Amino acid sequence: MAAAVHKLLHPHRSRDQAREEEHERQNSAMDRARVEEKHTLAQWGEKKAPLEPGQIDKDPDQKMVGHSSHVLRKKDFELIKTLGTGTFARVWLVRLNDAQKGDENQVFALKILRKADVIRLKQVEHVRNERNVLAAVAGHPFITTMVASFQDHDSLYMLLDYCPGGEVFSYLRRARRFNEPTSQFYAAEIVLILEFLHEREGVAYRDLKPENILIDAEGHLKLVDFGFAKKVENRETYTLCGTPEYLAPEVIRNTGHGTAVDWWAFGILVYEFLVGQPPFWDQNPMKIYEQIVEGRLRFPSAMSSEARDLISGLCTVDTSKRLGNISGGASTVKSHAWFKDIDWDALYHRKIQGPIVPHLRGPADTRNFDEYEPESIHREGYTKEMQEKYEDSFKDF
Structure with a gap:
């Protein structure tokens, strides 16, 4: 009786509680998926085995590499050093944050493109082409592998294999x-x-x-x-x-x-x-x-x-x-x-060793890359107007 009266007096309490529990369930499922995906990335980073042409042709969402990730976030990566900059992008050497045991040494190149800059410089179509072509060819032995792509409110991200030898x-x-x-x-x-x-x-x-x-x-x-x-x-x-x-x-x-x-x-x-x-x-x-x-x-x-x-x-x-x-x-x-x-x-099948093998101190060696100025803190934001007009163009990420 008391429970029924309580329900009548506080009808949304249980609804709010149910919503909160559902939200927690979703978050915990997403956290599990993120941990799993990071472990998969690290395993790929260790092997980096090229795929056969017929395997590369698969839908990117069915491959280990080249897919759009709905769980990865920028905070999943520790930014170590800038490897290169362009007019609207910066490429960082990164390693996995909170990696599972044995995955700590896997490094990648993370290309970060700010949406506001991509729009301002009229590069939306080029950026979409780049992402979609890299997804389609991911796994080729001699093309940089886009392991995954993802986005947040302000930026687009392409996680690529790191080539320590430089240009x-x-x-x-x-x-x-x-x-x-x-x-x-x-x-x-x-x-x-x-x-x-x-x-x-x-x-x-x-x-x-x-x-x-x-x-x-x-x-x-x-x-x-x-x-x-x-x-x-x-x-x-x-x-x-x-x-x-x-x-x-x-x-x-x-x-x-x-x-x-x-x-x-x-x-x-x-x-x-x-x-x-x-x-x-x-x-x-x-x-x-x-x-x-x-x-x-x-x-x-x-x-x-x-x-x-x-x-x-x-x-x-x-x-x-x-x-x-x-x-x-x-x-x-x-x-x-x-x-x-x-x-x-x-x-x-990469059975023949390349003629120029770089001397490296380890997987995160950056001696073959130049030093770059830190990023400017004065940058245009991704406005509500931009979002309404362009967000759909970035849906593939």
Whole structure:
């Protein structure tokens, strides 16, 4: 009787209590899921085994890597050091906070993009492309693995594997040029990347250059920075993007371009590996563009005839005759005489050690990365108006 009277006098007390209990249940389920996910991340970080092409093609939500996480938070990671900065992003070396026993040494790169900056700099579409392409290709042996993505009110996050070797660009500048076997090895890994992006995903990368290629702990390449990557399939696109020395003639002429731009840039890259500088260069970018559109290559006499033939085939102004873009696609590049000593299957499965293995003190060694200024505290906030207009664009995170 007393309980019934109490219920009549305090009807919402039990409702509030039930709501509170439900809230606690949800929180505790989320905490358990978060602990589980962090342990899974650490296990992946230990193995980092590449997936077979057929496994990579799976829906990202069905893979161990590349998924959108609804439980991870920034506070799950200890920010150790800035590895790089851009106009609207900062990449940190991080380790798991409150890791389970045995998981403490797993480190990752965490790319943090502030929503307000992404919107202000009109990068919403590029950021979405980057996240979705990285999700689709997660697990490839030579592409930076996006382990997971997540977001909070102000920022977007991409958790990536950490490549402690730093940029290929730095090694190339120190060595002046790479010898032929080193150039062939790294060029072959890039061929496997382009073959996968173009023929399985219909994606044009559009920013191939030494600064966007990192070296991992075992001396293999990892292609990073997919901000210009775009799923084009068989269509043409018209955005002017890339780095002057690496732009294909059709991008400069704005006649529409597709995946063929990557084979042109690959030819420029092979030339730069072997010679130490790209074939078309001038202090004035307009002069560079004139040289590119003319397409006249000059080779040093020491370069092998096979290398000259490969680069000439790739840096062909007519896209219908460009190696890699002609009938047969990437297989026409793989079967070129310059690559005759490459075992493509062993290379894909990382059975051959890379020619440049970085000297490291441990998994969190950052000696191959520059020092950066701390982040500015005066930053634009993510306003209610921005949220109403753009939040739906970030739902994939």
